[in-house]
Amino acid sequence: MKRQTRIESQHKEEHHAAAHEELSKEAVRDFATPEEMLRHDALHTPVPPKLAERLRDSIGSVPAAPRQSWWRKLLGLDP
Amino acid sequence: MQREHVPPETESAPPGPPDFADLYTEHSRPIFYLCLRLLADPDKAEDATHDVFLRAYRGLRTFRGESSWRTWLYRIAINHCRNLQQSWQERHIFAGQDDFTIENAPSAHTESPLRVLETKELGKRIQTTLNRLPPEYRLILLLVADEELSYEEVGELTGQSGDAVRGKLHRARKAFAIEFPKTA
Numbered sequence: 255m256k257r258q259t260r261i262e263s264q265h266k267e268e269h270h271a272a273a274h275e276e277l278s279k280e281a282v283r284d285f286a287t288p289e290e291m292l293r294h295d296a297l298h299t300p301v302p303p304k305l306a307e308r309l310r311d312s313i314g315s316v317p318a319a320p321r322q323s324w325w326r327k328l329l330g331l332d333p
Numbered sequence: 334m335q336r337e338h339v340p341p342e343t344e345s346a347p348p349g350p351p352d353f354a355d356l357y358t359e360h361s362r363p364i365f366y367l368c369l370r371l372l373a374d375p376d377k378a379e380d381a382t383h384d385v386f387l388r389a390y391r392g393l394r395t396f397r398g399e400s401s402w403r404t405w406l407y408r409i410a411i412n413h414c415r416n417l418q419q420s421w422q423e424r425h426i427f428a429g430q431d432d433f434t435i436e437n438a439p440s441a442h443t444e445s446p447l448r449v450l451e452t453k454e455l456g457k458r459i460q461t462t463l464n465r466l467p468p469e470y471r472l473i474l475l476l477v478a479d480e481e482l483s484y485e486e487v488g489e490l491t492g493q494s495g496d497a498v499r500g501k502l503h504r505a506r507k508a509f510a511i512e513f514p515k516t517a
Contacts, residue, residue: 285447288509292478295459296366302379305365306357312387313353 353390360403361386363479364410370475371414373460381417385410404486407476411490447513458516465512470505477502 285291364385369378388409396405449455463471469491476487477498484495484502491498 283449285449288447288474288506288513289478291447291449291455291459291513292370292475293480295456296363296478299362299366299369299456301361301365301382302375305361305379305383308383309357309386312383313390316387316391 353393356389356402356406357386360406363403363481364406367407367410367475368414370460370463371411371471372417373464377417381410381413385413388413400489401481401486403479403481404490407482407490411472447510450517458513461516462509462512466505466508469501470508473498473501474505474509 285294361382365378365382368381368385369375372378372381385406389406392409396402400408449458463474466474472491473487476482476490477484482490484498488495488498493501
């Protein structure tokens with residue numbers, strides 16, 4: 255009984271070590287160039303989700319451009 | 334050049350003229366990333382990206398199609414970030430890029446200088462590395478990293494020829510490879 259527990263424990267440790275090694279392998283990453291690293295970083299850098307909402311609010315407060323009147327322009331009333 | 338497809342963030346696109354919503358969806362990520370790495374501050378980068386797109390919205394009618402939308406937005410972003418850096422007096426002082434002596438520095442050809450053991454801290458390490466580079470190298474690396482831009486377009490944005498970009502890119506890569514391992 256005791257022996258079996260020890261074997262189980264040993265198996266567990268081996269399994270844990272193998273999993274850890276696998277994880278380490280996954281974590282190690284080589285980039286051929288700085289640009290490749292920057293691309294990876296950019297892909298994992300999300301745009302703040304609130305930004306779109308902020309921008310929508312700001313755009314909403316931008317006054318609409320006045321319609322150009324050709325005759326006012328012709329008469330020099332518009333710059 | 335290979336192009337990496339970034340899935341559009343259709344859900345977060347602000348409403349407005351359809352063209353502008355498309356513009357935001359397609360380009361907000363690279364513009365935010367450029368602002369982030371130039372300003373080294375997520376909050377300032379968010380403000381800057383907001384300002385860039387607001388300026389773009391206001392200037393939408395003035396766009397003449399002489400460059401790509403991406404290049405146009407990058408130009409606004411680069412100018413805006415430069416102005417911010419100047420006004421905050423946060424610019425790192427480099428007497429000139431030649432002061433960054435790559436030749437005398439330890440060899441950049443050490444084994445896997447760009448090996449990363451833990452990608453969790455990658456952004457922080459990249460930022461530290463970029464902060465140590467001359468501003469011109471930093472900008473060139475960030476722009477060349479965008480596969481949608483040609484060397485000629487990077488040259489337009491940085492005020493030089495495509496060939497000059499190629500030459501400086503080589504030195505910028507070397508400088509990055511020297512500095513990056515020091516951030517571990």
